[in-house]
Amino acid sequence: MFHFAKPPRAVHTTWLHCSASDNPKHDDVSVIDAWHKARGWSGVGYHFFIKKDGTVQTGRPIEKIGAHVAGHNTGSIGICLHGLKEDRFTEAQFDSLRTLCGQINAAYGLQMRFRGHCEVAAKACPVFDYRKVLGLDDKGYIIEPVATREPVPLTAIPDTVNHDTANYPELDVGDRGEAVARLQELLNRAGAFMGIDLKVDGIFGGQTAEAVKELKQEYDLYPSPVVVAHVWRTLIAAEAARAA
Template sequence: MSKQQEPAMFHFAKPARTVHTTWLHCSASDNPKHDDVSVMDAWHKARGWSGVGYHFFIKRDGTVQTGRPINRIGAHVAGHNTGSIGICLHGLKEDRFTKAQFESLRKLCRQINAAYGLQMRFRGHREVAAKACPVFDYRKVLGLDSKGYVIEPVGTREPVRLNAIPDTDSAATVNYPELDIGDRGDAVKRLQELLNSAGAFMGIDLKVDGIFGGQTAQAVIDLKQEYDLYPTPVVVAHVWRTLIAAEKAQAA
């Protein structure tokens, strides 16, 4: 039932269903006989499931295998399967995972992240379950921030001005701040100003109060859809750039 491909040849195909989170797992076995997605399939069928719950399985040699069809909702994180992708790496003890596995994981996750406008959230099963799965430091392997988003490599972020983002007449520079629901402060105020400017044609008219609440989140989602960006409320560097460019275009 599985389709096996060499890591270098694997290409992720974005499913038609909505996806916002990729969940990471380990198989809880170091037995070489279990190093195949067909074993996971048999285990999950024994539980009464229709088949393997993971969409991808990464063998110890780095081979990426497909499990459950990507267009089908997985069965790998109770209560969080809708809107998600499941990836499992063969292994139990942290020191027995291989460089080949982690490299394949990074390549696969880079493809997934790119398919979703660099806004895919990557999380470990242990964040929502009473288990140490996956047992390896997936945040370090993938270079994730505290919320599960891939941190841009050093040097890729363009500097913006602190007091007004961007204020090209100011000398103080900082990186584009990453914003999400619950954040507060001057950066949120500037975001709300940009949303009002760029989204005026859509009827967006936010109160500029510096509080990233539900209305601000919805405005972000609506505008990101308008500009073909993946519709989550998270605001990262390329979202800032899009909004700033839209504001400048309207002012011209």
């Protein structure tokens, strides 16, 4: 599963595009990169490219300003889906688009604006109904940003450290429920010295994701937002140590 990493530059808008080709030979970001270099650009202008099978490929480094919407590249992220005709885009592509945009939205406190290239240029790009696919309001904000996955129950989490990994639920951006609330409590306690002070609302959004990454770095763990068994054990052990 692809995981979005928030860049250090300021971003306020994510622009959506299509590649204007249904040719299977063009279904790869390397092809777009070659096209853009042929125009004299330094490389592909989009930050992400979504293939017909739903694979999310990275293009221009996310920390660099893209080249995909004239006059609007600064402060933006560019996503391109391979395709030309509306009925030939796939559900796999749309599922990946929703997941990627959900991660981006969460990373920016559910305040990211999503727009189509057609809104500022005289072209039908993207040709699919991106507002419907992402569930956007009339200003381009996701109406229901919380994932529709079933809430993770608190009963799945042990109160003390053990090595039975089957009892530790995996959590990620977009999850919700009592398990996320318990995670937020543990993050607040373990990260108090780092200034972590999360709202315990049971919603795994951008602030919770950043707190997870900060704590994982502190304990020399891989700094992704995903919470797996050893992360739970680390947080619960830290809580037990403070209480001793």
